[in-house]
Amino acid sequence: MSAPRPEDDPGLQGPYAQGAYGADGAFAAAVESLADPLNDPLPGEHASPWFRSEGPQGDAGAPRGAAPAGGAGRSPASERPQEAPGEWYDPEGYQRDWYGPQQPPGPAPAPAPVPGAASVTPETPAAPVTPVAPVTAAAPVPDETLGLRTADTRRIVADHPAPPFASSVSAGPSGPSGTSAVTDPVTGGRAERRRAAKGRGRRPGPPTGTTGPAPGTPAAPLSRVEARRAAKAAKDSPAVVASRAVGEIFISLGVLMLLFVTYQLWWTNVRAEQIAGKETNKIQEEWAKGAGKPGVFAPGQGFAIMHIPKLDVVVPIAEGINKEKVLDRGLLGHYGEGKLKTAMPEDKQGNFAVAGHRNTHGEPFRYINKLSPGDPIVVETREAYYTYEMTAILPQTSPSNISVIEPIPVGSGFTKPGRYITLTTCTPEFTSTYRLIVWGKMVDERPRSEGKPKTLVG
Structure with a gap:
């Protein structure tokens, strides 16, 4: 219970005398009107919009300490009966007095349509919002030596692990969100500081365990x-250039040789057969x-046709053995000519x-080595058909051996003059x-008439 106030003593004189400031109870009413619920040294002795109590007479809502209806001043503390703690807290009155009347919550108004935005039908359910875990701030690190800070930082990181989205938090007040970022803790000591100082002037490389910059x-x-x-390393060395040139040369030579073989073995035959066919018809x-x-024919002039039935050969015969004008044309x-001149088929020997x-x-003459004694060889001219029979073969001799084409060929087995081929x-x-x-030896001469x-008919 508080001590009695000076104005409650009826025996005082002066400004504190009863009724010095007007009617009885005016001073108390003035004090009560100036009371502040936050710094009033006597809580419970004043009236508040959100605090309610029952007066001495049991009137609900009457402010405590207010003057009685008779206008008499406060009675001394010794004369007031002990009040029971009848105060009660009115949250609704507090809300109404401090924040004004509240409206009951209603349905939220529909947002205004935004020009150019896609319209969303009411039936489309909204995507669920994933709650974001709160960021646990690390405890402040004491300003001590680097070693102590490192140890404290390691302990703090172990006690407070960084959230999974810490890398997305902006750094410092200059970031987009204005919040401080969660940065990687400082690790290591003096050795790491020295290594960092040594590599300060170098170009930073990719992180350990990676092969290059991140995609994008x-x-x-x-x-x-x-x-x-880099440009020098990209250039080929002289050895590489030389080996490449040699390889290209060999490839080109191989292609040329392949083309030459194809020409010799295939195209020359095709072309020669065409020419020989035309010459036969001519x-x-x-x-x-x-x-x-x-009679006498000009070099390269065709005058007869040879038939070898066993080899299925029909080929024209021309005058001379010139390679380009006769032999290479398939004839x-x-x-x-000269020393190599031999007889004609119509000669008597x-x-x-x-x-x-x-x-x-x-x-x-690809397969004349397959001829056997007795196989016919027919030479057709303008006047007659001359039939020879194969008699002997010489598998190999020197190109300079011209005795094989003499009137009586050496090595043929013939011993006297005759009509030979x-x-x-x-x-x-x-x-x-x-x-x-x-x-071969002539066995038949048949006029064309x-x-x-029989060898050609059958």
């Missing part, structure tokens, strides 16, 4: 020295016109010698190192 991160620009080194047309009588050449390619350029070609195949010789011989 622009590469750091190179310095001039680094750019020169000879037959001349015979039909009455031209091509036996057979008659030895008829002598050796009718011809030459032809064994490989490429039509290869008419000699076929010469190169051997082994695809080379011209040696010559392969085949001899009598028709073809």
Whole structure:
């Protein structure tokens, strides 16, 4: 219970005398009107909008300490009865007096449509909002030595782990959100500070365990020295350039050789067969016109056709053994010039010698080595058909051995003059190192008027 106030003593004189400031109870009423509920030294002795109590007479809501209805002043503390603690807290009155009347919550107004934004139908449910975990702030680090700060920081990091989204928090008040970022703790001591000082002037490299910058991160620009080194490393060394040139040369040579082989083994045969076919038709047309009588023919002029039924060979015969004008065109050449001149088929005796390619350029004598004694060889001219039988073969001889085409061929087995035929070609195949010789003896002469011989008809 508080001590009695001076104005409550009826025996005092002066300004504190009863009724010095007016009617009885005016001073108390003035004090009560100026009371502040926050710094009033006598809580409970004043009236407050949100505190209610019952008066001495039991009137609910009457302010404590207010003057009685009779206008008499306060009675001394000794005369007031002990009041029971009847104060009660009125939250609604507090809310109303400090914040004004509150309206009951109602439905939230619909947001105004934004021009250009896509409209959302009421039936579309809103996406659930994922709650964000609060950021646990680390305890302040005491301003001590670096070693102590490192130890404290490690302990703080162990006690307060950073949240998973700490990397997305902006740094400092200058960030977009104005909040402080959660940064990586300082680790290490003096050794790490020295290493950091040594690498201060170097270009930062990728983090440990990575092979390059993160995807989408622009590469750091190179310095001039680094750019020169990179350009020099990108250039090929002289050895690489030389090896590449040699490789290209070999590849080109291989391609050329392949093309040459294809030309020799395939295209020359195709072309020679075409030319030989045209020459055969030309000879037959001349015979039909009455031209091509036996006699002397110009070099390269066709005058006869040879048939080898066993080898299925039909090839024209031209005058001379010139390679470009006769042999390479797929024709057979008659030895008829200089020392190599031989007899014609219509001569009564002598050796009718011809030459032809064994490989490429039509290869008419490709398989004459397969002829056997008795196989027919027919020479067709404008006047008659001359049939020879194969008698002997010389597998290999020197190209300079011209005795094989003499009137009585050496090595053929003939011992007296007669009407003979000699076929010469190169051997082994695809080379011209040696010559392969085949001899034959005339067994039949048939005029064209009598028709073809039996060997050609059958």
